[in-house]
Amino acid sequence: MPEIVVDVLRLDLIHPVISGNKWFKLQGHWPRIPQASGTVITFGGAWSNHLIATACAAHHSGIRSVGIVRGEAPRELSPTLRAARDYGMRLEFIRRSDYAARNDPALLAELSARYPGAYIIPEGGGGPPGIQGCAGILRTIDCTRYTHICCAVGTGAMFLGLALSARPEQYVIGIPVLKGVDPLAVPDACLLSPAQRTRSQTLSGYHFGGYARHPAVLLEFMNGLYRDTGIPTDIVYTGKLFFAIRDAVAHNIFPPFANLLLIHSGGLQGNRSLAPGTLQF
Numbered sequence: 001m002p003e004i005v006v007d008v009l010r011l012d013l014i015h016p017v018i019s020g021n022k023w024f025k026l027q028g029h030w031p032r033i034p035q036a037s038g039t040v041i042t043f044g045g046a047w048s049n050h051l052i053a054t055a056c057a058a059h060h061s062g063i064r065s066v067g068i069v070r071g072e073a074p075r076e077l078s079p080t081l082r083a084a085r086d087y088g089m090r091l092e093f094i095r096r097s098d099y100a101a102r103n104d105p106a107l108l109a110e111l112s113a114r115y116p117g118a119y120i121i122p123e124g125g126g127g128p129p130g131i132q133g134c135a136g137i138l139r140t141i142d143c144t145r146y147t148h149i150c151c152a153v154g155t156g157a158m159f160l161g162l163a164l165s166a167r168p169e170q171y172v173i174g175i176p177v178l179k180g181v182d183p184l185a186v187p188d189a190c191l192l193s194p195a196q197r198t199r200s201q202t203l204s205g206y207h208f209g210g211y212a213r214h215p216a217v218l219l220e221f222m223n224g225l226y227r228d229t230g231i232p233t234d235i236v237y238t239g240k241l242f243f244a245i246r247d248a249v250a251h252n253i254f255p256p257f258a259n260l261l262l263i264h265s266g267g268l269q270g271n272r273s274l275a276p277g278t279l280q281f
Helices: 021-032 049-061 079-086 105-114 127-134 157-165 187-191 194-198 216-229 238-250 268-273
Strands: 005-010 039-044 064-070 090-094 148-153 171-176 200-202 259-264
Touching (some): 021 049, 021 157, 049 064, 049 268, 064 079, 079 268, 127 157, 127 187, 148 157, 148 238, 157 187, 157 194, 157 200, 171 238, 194 200, 216 238
Parallel strands (some): 005 259, 039 064, 148 171
């Protein structure tokens, strides 16, 4: 059978906290933070990779950070939120119904009024600056030999950034980790040229029931992958990415002699939501 080669770009190894693609998304946003106010505001849930990465980056930059957290304040903070708080992030909890309006101009205006001059980063570090930051991912190594660039899709910022920076002969394949996600249908997809859109596509059906859902078959796969390769994955993004690509290769989705590059986008701290011993790494 024709051989398909799969390599992994380990962005999870860049930094222990500002993990994976968050490093690149924040690089796009950080120069835009006004020096006068020195405050950054962003959004996320109890296990948000983005919240903890932003808190850590703000701490090391000597600026203030505010996290707008989805849901009522719990009796006990998750390890993610405790770490963000320890980095100095002010946590503000809002009802899920209000959080759904996180992009509403009225809410953003209210936050701007309470924190004059603050820079607001969208949930997950998205928006054009985050997308442009992710365009730098493929510049970290020589990617010329790859036919397909594959990544998990949450907000879609990394997917669009990769689509912007991929070579004309390369395809960008996204694996949505939520139901009904289409990164090519969001307003920011207008950044892509028609040719870039044509070379970008998603493989659906690998969300395992929804965001952060992790049935036994996924956990077993993640443990097996680690035993075979030594690569740890997370239950939200990369576990589903690797599972999907293995399945796609088995079903001959890729052409013969394809050369795949999988983007390991980090986020391993999210596994801390699991019971000890669930994963073997």
